[in-house]
Amino acid sequence: MVPDVEQIIENIVRGDQDAVQLLLDGYNTQYAECFFFNTEEQERRKHLAAALLCFITSQLQPGVLQVSLHTLRILSRDRRALGPLVTDEALFTLAHLGGIRTGKSEEEDGEEDGEVCRKEALKVLCNVVYNSPQAQERASALRLLQGLWENLKQEICSSEPPGGHFYQLRLLFLLTALRPELRQQLNQERGVSVLTRALERCLAVQWADGYELLSDPSLPPVSKETSQEVIEVLKTLFNIAHTFYRQEPDEEEAALYRRLASVLRHCLLVPCDGEDTREELQGHTVNLLSALPLTCLDVLLSVRLDQTSHQWEGVNMDCVHALLLFMDRRLTRGQKLKEKLTPVLNLLTESSRVHRETRHYLRQKILPPLRDVAIRPEQDVSLRGQLVRLMTHVDTDVKHCAAELLFVLCKENVSRFVKYTGYGNAAGLLAARGLLNGRRGSGDSQYAAQYSSDSDSDTEEYREAKARINLVTGRVEAEQPDPMEGMTEEEKEQEARYLIGMINRLSQ
Structure with a gap:
């Protein structure tokens, strides 16, 4: 049987601690996982909260205080029943029971309510502050x-x-x-x-x-x-x-x-x-x-090497390697990409801009020299392929962050960027930067002059296939039959006039 709120309040008024503890135990068990109540029930809950706030200021047995605070914690989850809990007096009471010095009184409380009760009071206070803008404002003012x-x-x-x-x-x-x-x-x-x-x-x-x-x-x-x-x-x-x-x-x-x-x-x-x-x-x-000043992140690399360290050019890359593995796991899971993936993408991008060794190490792992040019970049199962797929993601922030990382790893070089991603995938970032003509715009990047002049040596496989690579798709396409094969000269002229007419209509 569900304890009646009025019955609980009556026993609170009488000060019958044993009866209150028994009734609240039943109430807490019944409503521990409940969050939604009708208007009538919300009013009863407000009355119960107000009664309990007065009750916990009296001298209570530790078990009674604990169960009372537990009930207040359940009540504080309901945003629409918070009224009695957002007053200055309520906030002071909860803070005091939670062990927070409020400055309200010069007297020290000599009563030890126990660590469990302090935690319960803090849980209630956390719920109230989280759920009520008014409580947030008053907590600041107090x-x-x-x-x-x-x-x-x-x-x-x-x-x-x-x-x-x-x-x-x-x-x-x-x-x-x-x-x-x-x-x-x-x-x-x-x-x-x-x-x-x-x-x-x-x-x-x-x-x-x-x-x-x-x-x-x-x-x-x-x-x-x-x-x-x-x-x-x-x-x-x-x-x-x-x-x-x-x-x-x-x-x-x-x-x-x-x-x-x-x-x-x-x-x-x-x-x-x-x-x-x-x-x-x-x-x-x-x-x-990702929120710290970039100039202060040099300490991530300035660590002595040991036998187990990942290193590049004599610099410790353990931290960068851990970030790379973290990014890989987030890419593989593919959940909440904007929230979970964009911070590490931004961190690796900005670190690559200002730390040459970081960029070289990440480029070796993400954009190694091309060998297999028979598949489209977005179909690759490697890290490169996963990032290229994000370049056409529906979320603009995710799309931009993935493209920006690859662009920086290419030292913001348009031709190199297109080489690794395909023109179709690269078009979004290039258009946003005004680089669709393949030239770097003046002042395009404040970091452009800082990039080193390391070479981008091509593999033998890439050099052999380079002339046959479709720049739009980024791979070698199967040879297509000549659409005009077998046509007479008159038919070719007629097709040309038809195409010119279509172009003229599009330009109007």
């Missing part, structure tokens, strides 16, 4: 970020073992994602430096010289729990870095971002407990790397 940030800074800088801050980090991410002014505030509070320190603690990194980290094979793989905390930190750092992406960093900021980039390199390469864990961690790492 300076909840400041109290939360002070808590996190103290814990990050302490000597206690890291971990157990997931919901505090989740709330920090939500506040900075939904309120632009809080990103600015967190940046001014040395957010990049402190959160980088949080990453270092979570991943137990050790520094060598400069911006290089020491690798310790004896450390266990990153666990699912640790990776989730790391991901929340990465997402918050993205909110800060993306806001200031277009600004040129000063010397101090550049040092901060280089230190962060070194830790992100570790995130890309560190072993994880499970393939899904690694994939998720790498995905958020790539997102953040």
